[in-house]
Amino acid sequence: MESVVLTLNEVSKSFAKVEKDEITHALDRISLNFKSGEFISLVGTSGCGKSTILRLIAGLITPTTGTVSVNDKEVTAPGPDRGMVFQKPTLFPWLTVEKNIAFSLQVQNKLAGNEDRVKRMLKLIGLEDFKDDYPSQLSGGMAQRVALVRSLINEPGILLLDEPLGALDAFTRMNMQDEILNVWREKKQLVVMVTHDIDEAIYMGTRVIVMEANPGRIKADIPIDLPYPRHRSSSQFTDYRTRILKMLNY
Amino acid sequence: MKLEEIVTKSAKYSDEKQIPSPDKLTRQQLAEIEEKEKTPLQKLLDDIIVILPILCGIISVLEYCLLPNNSANNNPLTYLVLLIILIIWYFVRMIIAFAKRTHGDKQNYQKLRYKAPLNSALFLFLAIYDYLTLKTGILMHPFVPCINAIINIAWIDREQLIISALHTLRLLFIGYFIGVILGLITGIACGYNERVRYWVNPLIKFLGPIPTSTWIPIIMVVIGGHLFEGAIFIIALGVWFAVTVASMTGISNVDRSFFEAAKTLGASERQLVFKVAIPHAMPSILQGMTQGMSTACTAIMIAEMMGVKAGLGWYITWAKSWASYDKMFASLFVICMIFTVVTKILNFIKKRVLRWQIGVVK
Numbered sequence: 316m317e318s319v320v321l322t323l324n325e326v327s328k329s330f331a332k333v334e335k336d337e338i339t340h341a342l343d344r345i346s347l348n349f350k351s352g353e354f355i356s357l358v359g360t361s362g363c364g365k366s367t368i369l370r371l372i373a374g375l376i377t378p379t380t381g382t383v384s385v386n387d388k389e390v391t392a393p394g395p396d397r398g399m400v401f402q403k404p405t406l407f408p409w410l411t412v413e414k415n416i417a418f419s420l421q422v423q424n425k426l427a428g429n430e431d432r433v434k435r436m437l438k439l440i441g442l443e444d445f446k447d448d449y450p451s452q453l454s455g456g457m458a459q460r461v462a463l464v465r466s467l468i469n470e471p472g473i474l475l476l477d478e479p480l481g482a483l484d485a486f487t488r489m490n491m492q493d494e495i496l497n498v499w500r501e502k503k504q505l506v507v508m509v510t511h512d513i514d515e516a517i518y519m520g521t522r523v524i525v526m527e528a529n530p531g532r533i534k535a536d537i538p539i540d541l542p543y544p545r546h547r548s549s550s551q552f553t554d555y556r557t558r559i560l561k562m563l564n565y
Numbered sequence: 566m567k568l569e570e571i572v573t574k575s576a577k578y579s580d581e582k583q584i585p586s587p588d589k590l591t592r593q594q595l596a597e598i599e600e601k602e603k604t605p606l607q608k609l610l611d612d613i614i615v616i617l618p619i620l621c622g623i624i625s626v627l628e629y630c631l632l633p634n635n636s637a638n639n640n641p642l643t644y645l646v647l648l649i650i651l652i653i654w655y656f657v658r659m660i661i662a663f664a665k666r667t668h669g670d671k672q673n674y675q676k677l678r679y680k681a682p683l684n685s686a687l688f689l690f691l692a693i694y695d696y697l698t699l700k701t702g703i704l705m706h707p708f709v710p711c712i713n714a715i716i717n718i719a720w721i722d723r724e725q726l727i728i729s730a731l732h733t734l735r736l737l738f739i740g741y742f743i744g745v746i747l748g749l750i751t752g753i754a755c756g757y758n759e760r761v762r763y764w765v766n767p768l769i770k771f772l773g774p775i776p777t778s779t780w781i782p783i784i785m786v787v788i789g790g791h792l793f794e795g796a797i798f799i800i801a802l803g804v805w806f807a808v809t810v811a812s813m814t815g816i817s818n819v820d821r822s823f824f825e826a827a828k829t830l831g832a833s834e835r836q837l838v839f840k841v842a843i844p845h846a847m848p849s850i851l852q853g854m855t856q857g858m859s860t861a862c863t864a865i866m867i868a869e870m871m872g873v874k875a876g877l878g879w880y881i882t883w884a885k886s887w888a889s890y891d892k893m894f895a896s897l898f899v900i901c902m903i904f905t906v907v908t909k910i911l912n913f914i915k916k917r918v919l920r921w922q923i924g925v926v927k
Contacts, residue, residue: 373829374828375825375828375829392828393825393828393829393831394829394831395829395830395831397829398829398830399825399826399829401822401825401826403822405820405822405823405825405826407823407827407841407844407845408845408921408922409844409845409847409921410844410921411921418827418830418832418840419830419831422827422830422831422832422833422836422840423831449920449921451921451922462826465830466829466830469830469831475829
């Protein structure tokens with residue numbers, strides 16, 4: 316996996332409101348620099364443009380002004396080099412678990428000779444026995460695991476996580492946090508994760524970026540200087556939490 | 566009651582020595598365990614209901630053999646043989662079901678128990694129908710013939726009936742497939758592409774509400790001699806409309822998040838259509854195809870009755886002009902059978918293609 320540098324240069328994004336003839340400024344001149352090996356947590360109140368940043372990086376939307384670039388190459392369209400996991404698993408209900416995972420290889424005509432990669436992904440999430448099941452037969456946590464490896468199969472240099480654990484129960488959530496961290500620590504790709512959960516942001520991220528709304532902008536960029544695995548009840552951990560909560564006026 | 570006790574209890578019915586452990590239950594055993602224990606009275610009632618069709622079958626045989634006829638009845642054995650075959654067929658299935666039940670396999674028995682009331686009703690219906698036609702003539706003889714006469718005439722005129730049926734099938738399938746293929750093309754294009762929708766939508770809105778049968782007189786005037794092609798056009802038009810609307814709705818209802826996920830996984834624009842939009846719209850498309858089949862069946866009958874000089878619809882009008890009412894009914898039965906089989910095939914395809922939907926929609 317090649318190492319990547321992701322740059323957001325003075326990026327603004329505005330949306331037209333649905334009803335009135337008005338414009339929402341989702342992001343106001345954001346500049347950020349990320350590189351391989353970092354785990355970025357984006358936190359902030361809703362409407363601060365966290366998800367918009369992810370969607371810009373993914374190439375699903377284009378910036379109103381400014382540029383998003385990966386290794387100095389401007390992002391114009393989505394691609395498998397930037398894997399994305401959404402809050403909903405968005406698994407294709409008409410494909411089995413195995414075929415969902417193989418989807419990306421298949422559309423890129425890379426499946427032949429790479430079947431072992433699909434097997435490896437199934438093994439990684441421990442769902443070998445479920446490979447012939449349809450997504451409707453899976454629990455929320457299982458489905459989200461499948462969605463995760465469906466993106467990982469491309470070995471993307473950048474992994475974008477849009478509140479991927481938001482809909483899961485507390486225990487599944489903590490387990491999956493560790494699973495994602497294991498993948499990241501092994502592959503050392505760049506992970507950018509949006510979350511509402513400050514504990515999750517501190518537990519997982521090497522950097523926590525705190526955002527503010529109206530218009531969306533960066534309030535603070537806090538490096539988390541704690542070794543992995545982290546302990547949620549350690550005093551440094553709680554210090555970080557207090558600091559970030561204060562920043563968000565809580 | 567503890568689980569072990571329940572399992573032991575359910576195993577009582579089975580001849581097998583080993584008791585299934587709770588984690589190795591089959592679906593049927595699970596259903597049996599969770600089911601409430603039936604009282605002896607309920608069990609007796611179930612048995613009686615399962616035997617009931619045989620009794621009703623015997624009633625219909627007795628009704629046919631013992632009551633005096635009101636009108637002439639040629640080859641009286643045909644209907645009797647049919648009745649006896651039906652009774653024997655049910656009897657054999659019943660014996661198998663009872664035998665399997667004593668060995669613990671209740672599946673056949675339950676299936677039969679489910680169907681038994683309907684089967685009983687069928688035999689009673691046959692008896693009542695025979696009473697109203699052959700025995701009393703209450704249902705105006707000769708306009709409504711008895712079953713025996715219908716079967717006899719169907720056999721005598723079998724060649725003509727088969728040829729007519731083949732004609733109908735040929736027309737139906739050519740028209741249906743043209744309609745489905747064109748409907749898929751326009752429907753998918755409209756559903757996915759705004760610009761195509763802009764041009765095709767008004768056409769659909771304008772042509773759609775016109776019932777297909779209204780076209781027949783116009784087609785007869787415009788096309789003149791080529792009635793076969795005209796009928797194909799009419800059938801295809803109805804099917805095209807149903808399939809277009811259904812696939813258009815299906816495709817435009819695809820959740821945007823599926824497209825986004827597919828895009829980040831590297832799917833091209835074409836793959837978004839073929840690998841995401843179409844599979845997602847498949848339930849709706851198949852719905853449209855089923856609906857299209859029913860309009861096609863209506864259209865073909867009207868076309869054959871009004872102009873096409875072959876097929877089962879034509880056979881009915883032709884038989885009517887000769888006052889052969891028994892032939893009309895024979896043709897009606899053949900039509901019924903054909904359409905039933907066609908619908909069954911469509912449903913089978915639907916079940917296969919939409920296997921993934923099990924559990925999503927109930």
